[in-house]
Amino acid sequence: MAERGAAAQNRSLNRQDIRTLALASLGGALEFYDFIIYVFFATVIGHLFFPVGMPDWLQQVQTFGIFAAGYLARPLGGIIMAHFGDLVGRKRMFTLSVFLMAVPTLLIGLMPTYETIGYAAPVFLLLFRVMQGAAIGGEGPGAWVFVAEHVPAKHVGLACGMLTGGLTGGIMLGSLMATGINAAFTPAEVGEWAWRIPFLAGGVSGLLAMYLRRFLQETPVFEEMRAHAALSKELPVKQALRDHRGAVILSMLVTWMLTAAVVVVILMTPALMQKLHGFTPVMTLKANLAATFLLTVCAMFSGVLLDRFGAVKVGLIGGVLLIVSTYALYIGADMAPEMLLPLYAFAGATVGVINVVPFVMVNAFPPSVRFTGVSFSYNVAYAIFGGVTPLLVTFLVNADPLGPAHYVGAVTVVFLICMATQSRARLSLAAPEAAEAPAR
Structure with missing residues (x-):
């Protein structure tokens, strides 16, 4: 079965495509905001949802343990939603993932604290975080597949880039919201109700x-499969693992780079800079x-570059720049503290290479x-590497201040090898019309 006709391959983006990308990106940003906002108020939540006499360190462990439960639920939720999505x-499933995220987020905001309902408070908090984890496990992979199958083949990179930008924009939105709340209210007000x-x-x-996503249309690729009775006749996960092991391994390895770049450079670096070089939290x-x-x-x-030059070239150049910028950040912040902002901005820009991964x-x-x-490879790899990375980087930084850069550099080298191997095999990852091949 041909995935798309020649006309569909070569047409330009139309108004429906732009509408689909806008709604999908907006939903992705809001869903990632819902998932990440918990971590910005973890300290407040720890004091409100656990016994008053509990030691601070134990409160912190349990609070972040509940946060981590969301990550542990990602693979299961993602695989189940992907199963039905195929x-x-x-x-x-694209609409369901937003619903599963929005409802527990709303309920966390309405939920009574430990003072009112006792130990039921942390139990419900754990339940809601698991629901959020299941939702986020389906959102990223589902969104990438959804937009990639909607737009013309020559714009798949742009579609993935819009979604990836939306997801990372959700993290930025959470940071801005937390900053605004803490600036507008006193610590007492935040702890009492503003959180x-x-x-x-x-x-x-x-x-x-979720309501807006109701107006989106099913992807043309899925409609064509349904019309030709070409849907999977067995468990999709069984078929993927049996017939497409190469694609699964490749996808998990490139996801490793994504987790290293996001977790280390974006999420861990602020705290590491404070610890290593004495920067203030505001800086x-x-x-x-x-x-x-x-x-x-x-x-x-x-995404524009991917559509123009393909994944191999963009991945190789972007990966090298990521290594250079990460070392420049960690070396430069020590040698020239006043350069923290431009060095960090440069590093953040090079993290944009993560868009090669969904492509x-x-x-x-x-x-x-x-x-x-996509969902199995991405979520399982993220659960494994996302869980190991903070622990390993913490160990490395105690041995060498450049430990975080060494880790990002080593993982990115693995990514570069993967991309270079694809180049030697003469596989054009930029050709969506060839996606019927078992593995790339």
């Missing part, structure tokens, strides 16, 4: 995004916002198991 339709505002706002906006926050903003912009711009993944699997293949 069998009954992309759109339904609920970001959750209530996220829940309501998520429900609005690192400003620099981090600049880095996240440029990451969002460059992820979108990289590679959606082209690595045939349509019948694409959602499942």
